[in-house]
Every structure is written in structure tokens, then in C-alpha cells.
Amino acid sequence: MSDFLPYGRQFIQDDDIAAVTEALKADYLTTGPTVAKFERAFADHVGAPDAVACSNGTAALHLAMMMLGIGEGDVCIVPSITFLATANCVRYCGGEVVFADVDSDSGLMTPQTLEDALKRAGKPVKAVLPVHMRGELCDMPALSQITERQGGRVVEDAAHAVGSRRTFGNQVVHAGDCRHSVMTTFSFHPVKTITTGEGGMITTSSTAVAAELRTLRSHGMVRHPGADPWLYEMDSPGYNYRLPDINCALGLSQLAKLDRLAVRRRELAAYYEQRIAPLAPLIWTAVTAPGSDPCLHLMTVLIDFKAAGTTRRAVVDGLTAAGIGSQVHYIPVHTQPYYRKRYGDLDLPGANAWYEACLSLPLYPQLEKSDIDRIVETLGGLLGIK
Structure with missing residues (x-):
């Protein structure tokens, strides 16, 4: 019998190995310059103004919910066909989940299933999290319009969708360009199209949002320019959701292909x-x-x-x-x-x-x-x- 064919498998070549080896020989293994290089390269590739790397796709979702200020009792809509993390990240912050149905032939949230979920919510919805299942993009212009009409914000779960695009009228939308959302999250798990071993990314159209996400991913610590070099302040707790330089080096190599x-x-x-x-x-x-x-x-x-x-x-x-x-x-x-x-x-x-x-x-x-x-x-x- 031929070799076993798994449902997914990482694609690692000699240039990826060389990139990680070079990172291992550098001065920083974590929180170094390769992180910013990977963030900039990824943002440029998907057409977003900014990107923030983090430890995995679940961390990306959690940081996005924290950034929106999701708290006790806040309602967020999540499609039922997704990985557990999309719903769990709402609960991490104390929010409540209203599950949206999906199209039975695509697995995607649709404008109609979103409208139905909004009716069942019974109160204003703070966030909607469309999931680009399999890599197929949801109808983002319609979902965004519906969400914004009732005062909510959209965060796209694009864990499956790096490299995907969809044309709406004359506009080509790329996964992660954030034309119709405040943030988009990605996963770089080994079976995804590109990998960093484990890792995630958040893209956003707001540099202010990106700056706050970088604070939240590193314990909530802020260092002020001109202050003593050892000083930092924490206005509110964050998490250790940083992505090391080693992983970002692999990510840069993978992104190039x-x-x-x-x-x-x-x-x-x-x-x-x-x-x-x-x-x-x-x-x-x-x-x-x-x-x-x-x-x-x-x-x-x-x-x-x-x-x-x-x-x-x-x-x-x-x-x-x-x-x-x-x-x-x-x-x-x-x-x-x-x-x-x-x-x-x-x-x-x-x-x-x-x-x-x-x-x-x-x-x-x-x-x-x-x-x-x-x-x-x-x-x-x-x-x-x-």
C-alpha cells in the first residue's frame, strides 16, 4: 500500500529550515526584529494597513475580543459550524454567544442566518464573527452592513482563508484586508496553507488598534519614551501571547511562497x-x-x-x-x-x-x-x- 495520505500536512522546504537556523543563530529568539518584519510583510501581502503576530489563532481571537471590550453579558454572534475557539474566545471575556445557522451546502454564515440570529439575540449585539470555512469567504459586504446597522462590529475568523479572495461587484476582497471588518484573525497551525509551527495573526485597518493589541499580547505592559529603561506600567492585565522570532522566521519564509x-x-x-x-x-x-x-x-x-x-x-x-x-x-x-x-x-x-x-x-x-x-x-x- 502507498504511503498514508493525511487530510492535511505542513509543507516545509530547505529554505524554511535555513530561515529558522539563521534565526537560531541571531541575537533574539523571541521579541526581536523578525516579529515586526513578519507583521509588515503579512500586512502588505493581504492588503491591510497593519498586522499583529501572536502565539496562535485562538490567542488572536481572544485578543480581538479584548480589544473590542467584550465583557459580562455582551452578546456576540458566532456560526455554529466552526472550531470551538471562535465561540470560546467570547466566553473567555465573559460575553454571551448567540449561534447563527449556516448554509447547509457551504458551511458559511449568510446574511439571512445572521438576521435570524440577531432576532434571537433579544438585545443589541456587540460583535459578529463570520468564519471563512474551508477558505471560502463569506458575503462580507452584506454581513458588515447588517452588523453595523445595529451598532455591532465585525471580526473575521480567517483561520482557514489565508490567500483567499472574492469579488463583490467591481471590488476584489482579500482575506485579511479588513475592508469590511475592524479586525481579521488567522492561524498558522501546521495543516494551514502556511505555518509558523504554531502561531496567529490579527490584521486591522487601524494603527491605534494594532498598538493596543501589541500591548495586550505582552501582559498589558507599556514603556513610555524617555522613561527610565527598566520602567513599565500596566493599566490593565494582558496575556503572554507573543510569537517568537524563530516562528516568525519560518512565517516569513512560508509567506514568500x-x-x-x-x-x-x-x-x-x-x-x-x-x-x-x-x-x-x-x-x-x-x-x-x-x-x-x-x-x-x-x-x-x-x-x-x-x-x-x-x-x-x-x-x-x-x-x-x-x-x-x-x-x-x-x-x-x-x-x-x-x-x-x-x-x-x-x-x-x-x-x-x-x-x-x-x-x-x-x-x-x-x-x-x-x-x-x-x-x-x-x-x-x-x-x-x-
């Missing part, structure tokens, strides 16, 4: 769609909206397991036995015991339908088209498709 990695992911995703299309109606790829040009982090297919006379567990086990990894993204967060206890049982049919059908297949630059042939043929066999 982002465009090339995005091209490769788009090629592989297009080939997946070509190979999966004949397997309809039992299996189909997650929907891509008109005008969207995602750099997919996840290759998610939707499967009618009942019609195929099987279960997702049987398919996952069959793929594993054939040396093919898969994953489920995600279990609806509103069904987690903590949130059920806090908010009761919610009826979010889109999120439930997405969860019942979704399965993420291998997608990473080292994958070959012959690997995709093997994956799709194996999957078709497990579903009884000749």
Missing part, C-alpha cells in the same frame, strides 16, 4: 471537483459562491450516507484501511455539552445538515493527481458507486 502554494491548492481542488462530479448525487463538493476564488484549506465533500446505505464511520474506517486520512469539520458548536447546558437545545437545521454530510479529504501541496484518483476511486467504492 504563499502565492505558489495557493496556485497548487487551486489546481488540486479543481481536479477533485472534476473527479467527484460524476459521483453525484451521492457525493458532491461544498459550494463555492459566484465570484469566489478560495485558497482552500479543506477539501470538504458532502455525502448522502443514508442513500448510499452506509455510515460516515464505515466510510472513514474504510478510507483509513486504504491508507487515506479524513476528518470532520466541524461538530456544530451549539451541540457541545457546555453550550447546551448554557443555552439549551437549539434548532439550527443548516448546521445540523452540514454536519451529517461533511467529510474532509486530503489536501496539501505534496498531493499528486494520482493520489486524488486513488482517494476518489476508494471513496466511490465505499459508497457502492461503480
